[in-house]
Amino acid sequence: MSAETKKKIEVKNLTKLFGKNQKEALEMIADGASKEEVLEKTGCTIGVKDVSFAVSQGEVFVVMGLSGSGKSTLIRCINLLNKPTSGEIFIDGEDITKLDSRQLRQMRQTKLAMVFQHFGLFTHKTVMENVEYGLEVKGMSVEERKETARNNLLAVGLKGYEDSYPRQLSGGMQQRVGLARALATDPDILLMDEPFSALDPLIRRDMQQELLDIQSKLQKTIVFITHDINEAFKIGDRVAVMKDGVVEQIGTPEEILDSPASDYIKDFVQDVDRSKVLQAKDIMFRPSALISDTAGLKTAIREMETNGISSIFVLDKQRKLKGIATIDDAVAALDAKKTLAEILTQDYHTTTPDVYVRDLIPIARETKLPLAVLSDDGRLLGIIVRASVLSALV
Numbered sequence: 001m002s003a004e005t006k007k008k009i010e011v012k013n014l015t016k017l018f019g020k021n022q023k024e025a026l027e028m029i030a031d032g033a034s035k036e037e038v039l040e041k042t043g044c045t046i047g048v049k050d051v052s053f054a055v056s057q058g059e060v061f062v063v064m065g066l067s068g069s070g071k072s073t074l075i076r077c078i079n080l081l082n083k084p085t086s087g088e089i090f091i092d093g094e095d096i097t098k099l100d101s102r103q104l105r106q107m108r109q110t111k112l113a114m115v116f117q118h119f120g121l122f123t124h125k126t127v128m129e130n131v132e133y134g135l136e137v138k139g140m141s142v143e144e145r146k147e148t149a150r151n152n153l154l155a156v157g158l159k160g161y162e163d164s165y166p167r168q169l170s171g172g173m174q175q176r177v178g179l180a181r182a183l184a185t186d187p188d189i190l191l192m193d194e195p196f197s198a199l200d201p202l203i204r205r206d207m208q209q210e211l212l213d214i215q216s217k218l219q220k221t222i223v224f225i226t227h228d229i230n231e232a233f234k235i236g237d238r239v240a241v242m243k244d245g246v247v248e249q250i251g252t253p254e255e256i257l258d259s260p261a262s263d264y265i266k267d268f269v270q271d272v273d274r275s276k277v278l279q280a281k282d283i284m285f286r287p288s289a290l291i292s293d294t295a296g297l298k299t300a301i302r303e304m305e306t307n308g309i310s311s312i313f314v315l316d317k318q319r320k321l322k323g324i325a326t327i328d329d330a331v332a333a334l335d336a337k338k339t340l341a342e343i344l345t346q347d348y349h350t351t352t353p354d355v356y357v358r359d360l361i362p363i364a365r366e367t368k369l370p371l372a373v374l375s376d377d378g379r380l381l382g383i384i385v386r387a388s389v390l391s392a393l394v
Ligand SMILES: Nc1ncnc2c1ncn2[C@@H]1O[C@H](COP(=O)(O)OP(=O)(O)OP(=O)(O)O)[C@@H](O)[C@H]1O
Pocket: 018, 019, 045, 046, 047, 065, 066, 067, 068, 069, 070, 071, 072, 073, 074, 227
């Protein structure tokens, strides 16, 4: 993340306790007591303990952990459905724990929207009325809110279902209504508490993809909860792993995969299909040698020999790829008095940085030459050798 990325949400030393004797519980926590010890001695449950993190504008921040680890407690603190026991929560730099009830209502209506696991739709209202509801509360005119609701239903693929009731829809469709309702008020921040957990696996995968598509257009700031590590890694720019109310690790999926901070996280990571997490950009490297298309054959041969490689990528001045020269062709061409340009082969595969390693496997099997990773405008960003694709899988 760049230094100028704006912090949209910042949570500082957040603790949320449930039950009586909270003062005593806080003292025990300060002395390092565990969740069980605190519960046993004081009857007080630790929901979240001393959690700090920041989420940037446009980021998808996933909170993952087993049941009871504090995920819902945490996300419900961000819109103050849970009142923090101690700590601060900043949204756009403003500490929301200090807002009065009018300011809080205003913030909930304009900046935040929540999507729930069990959809949380009004069963006696139609799909359209469900999506309109938040707009009505906001005081939008009938005309405008109908138009807005219709557009949002269209965006989640529910055109034609405006007058249906939630019970007439499948689970996946009901959650699309939940998503349309959340997006309709055009909030900066979407809070999503296990939104896809109640869906069966194929529908779930569609919804994940759809969320990513919507996000690439809308660039909301999203806090997304799941207990499924594959979902966490697919959706999250960064992931926080919680256990017993504490955040055990925060990092990008790659960072967590490569260096899990505890055995608890290692257990999660074991279930991950690495080929679905790692992308071309994660396994590409800078080629040890490259040459310009204006260079001669002798230079090409020397570069390959010094670097111990059997082929070399040839670039023009804009770093655009002109072709590959192999050592065998280059040596033969030298005898036949040909030029470098005459022996360039176009018989290599290219990919882009965001392609998943899983999708590179068939290509890697098929070719002996390295894969070229190209930017949208055709510049060479890095190369991937066959062994990197296959070793990424273990
Ligand atoms: N309203 C409440 N009153 C008392 N204890 C609560 C309350 N809400 C949550 N807790 C406790 O706080 C802890 C964290 O619960 P939370 O619901 O945040 O977990 P979670 O990670 O969301 O779990 P799940 O995956 O099952 O949804 C648990 O020990 C839970 O029993």
